[in-house]
Amino acid sequence: MLSATVMLERPGLPRVALARMALLEAIDELGSISAAARRVDLSYKGAWDAVQALNNLFDSPLVEAAPGGRAGGAARLTSRGRAAVAAFRRVQAEMDAALSKLDQGLGSDVFWSLGMKTSARNALRGRIIRVATGSVNTEVTLRLADGLDIVAVVTARSVEDLGLAEGAAAIALIKSSFVVLAKGEGLRTSARNQIEGVVQSREDGAVMSEVRLDIGGGKTLAASITLESAETLELAPGDRVTALVKAPHVILAVE
Template sequence: MDGRLTASLVLKRGAAARVGLERAALLEAIADTGSLAAAARQLGLSYKGAWDAVQVLNNLFDAPLVEAAPGGRSGGAAALTPRGRAVIAGFRRVEAEIAAALARLETGLAGAPDDDLGAFWSLGLKTSARNALRGTVTAVRADAVSGEVDLALGQGAAITAILTRRSIDDLALTPGRAAIALIKSGFVILGAFRTGPSGSNRIAGIVASRDDGSEASEIALDIGGGKTLIAALPRNLARQAPQTIAVGDRVTAWIDPAHVILAVE
């Protein structure tokens, strides 16, 4: 097994979101080509994979990094916003210093037992939740057992999560704190098909894309501020009304607050 020390550079400033090497490469390819499809080909990605990555980046940052128009595998004009260009410029300036620091660290750790550093290697986080929306806590209402946390997503969009009091305390969720709302796409109910339960979050959006599969339809809603909300529509509903929701339609998404998980960095 190769025991050399390696690192994946992640750039972060204050409460802003993080960007790693793979996503930085995608941003640079978009800047170079002016096309999402061309950037995907350059990096060996599928068009859908590149489009999904752009949606994730725009959702997680305080302002969109990419202005993109989905155009299928043969198109898709895209450009970096000023915020996106600033992120890349900072990333590359830091990269050389990180490389030098890593070389010094490896020299200093030569011969040290693996257990000295092993405790933190599992801290990397990946999630199966299709939606990860960055926002700011605006209010917390809690009793001794549970509570509600309101999160502003930007452009007037907001979402409420129901958590235990212990989770609220452990995450230090107070007004002004940045947090990420994680929501499985299957928990997003579209108003065109049925109404969400009483007390549900309501988020209005415009259908940006729709992909139909054998088991489900995946619908992406543009909810403003460069953010996208993904809903997975089960096959039985899709069969009932396959043309009910089309690109450009205005749709309301319903999300039960109990289905919203909050995470902090």
């Protein structure tokens, strides 16, 4: 008998697969990300990364959670999260029904590709609120959430090719190495994007540190900085910092 597992992709975004839906269902049942991670055989960090990626991809968070370490913190699905799981399961059910028909001799060559892959650590979905056209480059402002905007500078040709216009949906792709972190008020910098956030986690390696920020609206932003910089800034969970991102370093993608 034919069988398949649904895996949805969009240009520039991580895959939404059965494993992530299983994680959401486990969170809904157990009320804990750490417990859900054990249920679906994921590491605690892997589960947190999956939750944060899913929250970034939707217009509102799928999971509301408070970090609690490996012992577990409270977590629950939002109404948007439950709706997403239900929709995914409906797609799976319809796919199973279609495969059942194929298995009965209606055909078996069904293939599709819905997207591309990206190495960018940050993929943030939003809606374009402003397009300022120049002779060579164009400044595009993307609203990620209420009070949370990000500006990208792209070529006029890209605006035309991608169909970038006010009201259209788009995804901002930002490499974590392009995110500069700073502490303090009254900063004067040439970076077009100055995003206020709170340190959610810090993971140190031998040379580099990955710092994840809660930037509001259910969105997170990852920054890769040197371990020396992280120690100099004394970054720790709960600290308020500013993420600086140059507008030309923001890549835009559309569905």
